[in-house]
Amino acid sequence: MSRQQLQWMHKELESLRERQQFRSITDSEPQPDGWVIRSGQRMLNLASNQYLGMDWAWAAPGLETASAGMGAGASRLVTGNHPLCTRLEQEFARFKGTESCLLLSSGYMANIGVIPALVGRSDCIFSDRLNHASIMDGIVLSRAECRRYPHRDLDRLEAQLKKTSAGARKLIVTDSIFSMDGSIAPLRELVELKDRYGAMLMVDEAHSGGLYSEEGQGLIHSLGLTDRVEIQMGTFSKAYGAYGAYIAGDALLKEYLTNKVRSLIFTTALPPAVISAVYRSWQSVKGHHLRRAELQRKAALFRQRLQEAGFDTGESECHIVPLVLGSNEKALKVSEKLQQEGIAAVAIRPPTVPEGKARIRFSLMATHSDEDLQWAIERIIRIGREEG
CATH class of the missing domain: 3.40.640.10 (Type I PLP-dependent aspartate aminotransferase-like (Major domain))
Structure with a gap:
């Protein structure tokens, strides 16, 4: 198959790499209690939008939706x-x-x-x-x-x-x-x-x-x-x-x-x-009244700990907590180090957010344990300061 007509894509992709805006897809397999396996590594999932952990709460054995x-x-x-x-x-x-x-x-x-x-x-x-x-x-x-x-x-x-x-x-x-x-x-x-x-x-x-x-x-x-x-x-x-x-x-x-x-x-x-x-x-x-309340409690504690450590969490008021870092390079480095420590947290860069506002977007789940979140907070603060 001739690819001559697609050669212009190389320049576009190279431009994205130079601006540190290149993206790729990574396999992710959700696990119970707010964890995920990414590229074979088990990580605490602080990047999911399944805020109540419902993918595991209702998908019990015997639930035959395929029928x-x-x-x-x-x-x-x-x-x-x-x-x-x-x-x-x-x-x-x-x-x-x-x-x-x-x-x-x-x-x-x-x-x-x-x-x-x-x-x-x-x-x-x-x-x-x-x-x-x-x-x-x-x-x-x-x-x-x-x-x-x-x-x-x-x-x-x-x-x-x-x-x-x-x-x-x-x-x-x-x-x-x-x-x-x-x-x-x-x-x-x-x-x-x-x-x-x-x-x-x-x-x-x-x-x-x-x-x-x-x-x-x-x-x-x-x-x-x-x-x-x-x-x-x-x-x-x-x-x-x-x-x-x-x-x-x-x-x-x-x-x-x-x-x-x-x-x-x-x-x-x-x-x-x-x-x-x-x-x-x-x-x-x-019927998940408790999960809704727990999600907001855990998010408030998570946000408070980052703010007390001197980090910019923007105008967050809920279960989505950004760690605003500024440059694409810094956001990518922090994300990479967090993943090395076992925390799934993705760098969000332009055009998703404004220029100069690159960040790590943390999203909390009701099924995260307090112990797991405390473990993650300690590593986020340490890595954030190392790259600050």
């Missing part, structure tokens, strides 16, 4: 909509306190499909600068005017809203919890602003679903804002330990999105086995 079917065979709008999908949507909507729920393949597919369905060329989107890449990609696909406001800067957002023409549709989009910083969006204030200026509000609850409110309904629910947020997006791949995503809101919203979201219409539906796994995991998560 539901391994392939949907078609789009949901053709013959791929298994009754399990409809059941999950109906029951999850009641759980969220909304009229309806629409199941999609992933959080990324939800954001790149839903945002272009809501706004177009003559409309305007207002996006927090630290929103997830999938939100930004959805904005690009929409072709709407995008006004990015500094992180959680409500004054700047209001100034931008004031300047928008009256005829344009306005959509404010934000993460509820920002995945690389652990900071929390000012949802109450955002609701007030969107009402004042006639905008829609879309909130991505990928990193708060399963973790807040009585049964894990999410941050929006815990703040009593369910009826005031038009578009609620969330995933089943993080705290729920499974796969897939949803949009929760009014019945009118679901009917509209079913007819407009290209990433729903033109893709094969989730396998019934996956939907079955999501359902079982969700049922389990609802």
Whole structure:
């Protein structure tokens, strides 16, 4: 096979290496109690998004999700909509306190499909600068005017809203919890602003679903804002330990999105086995009050210890705790040394985070023992100081 037409890729990859932004894939095999095997080495997993450890909590022997079917065979709008999908949507909507729920393949597919369905060329989107890449990609696909406001800067957002023409549709989009910083969006204030200026509000609850409110309904629910947020997006791949995503809101919203979201219409539906796994995991998560409390307790202690040692943990307020180091080189060195010590913690570099803000992103799990976390903290502090 001729590869002449691909030679330009060498220069692109070399440029990434020179900027210390080259990435590769490493095998990872999850283990119980917050551990992982990476490249044959057993490590404490401080890089997973399965915050409640649900991949092990519900996947017990005898749970035969495969019996539901391994392939949907078609789009949901053709013959791929298994009754399990409809059941999950109906029951999850009641759980969220909304009229309806629409199941999609992933959080990324939800954001790149839903945002272009809501706004177009003559409309305007207002996006927090630290929103997830999938939100930004959805904005690009929409072709709407995008006004990015500094992180959680409500004054700047209001100034931008004031300047928008009256005829344009306005959509404010934000993460509820920002995945690389652990900071929390000012949802109450955002609701007030969107009402004042006639905008829609879309909130991505990928990193708060399963973790807040009585049964894990999410941050929006815990703040009593369910009826005031038009578009609620969330995933089943993080705290729920499974796969897939949803949009929760009014019945009118679901009917509209079913007819407009290209990433729903033109893709094969989730396998019934996956939907079955999501359902079982969700049922389990609802009762894990202790795990939710333990996660926040452990995260607060972890963050406090790093701060007391003089490290920059940014604006973290939750189970995601960044160790901001600055340069790509320093972040890579710290990550490598941590892995040598038996700690899985990945260097996060631009473009995922802003230039000069490279970091180690620590994500806590409820199943981490206090002893394991203490063991890790001692090594993180020592290595951080050695490379500081």
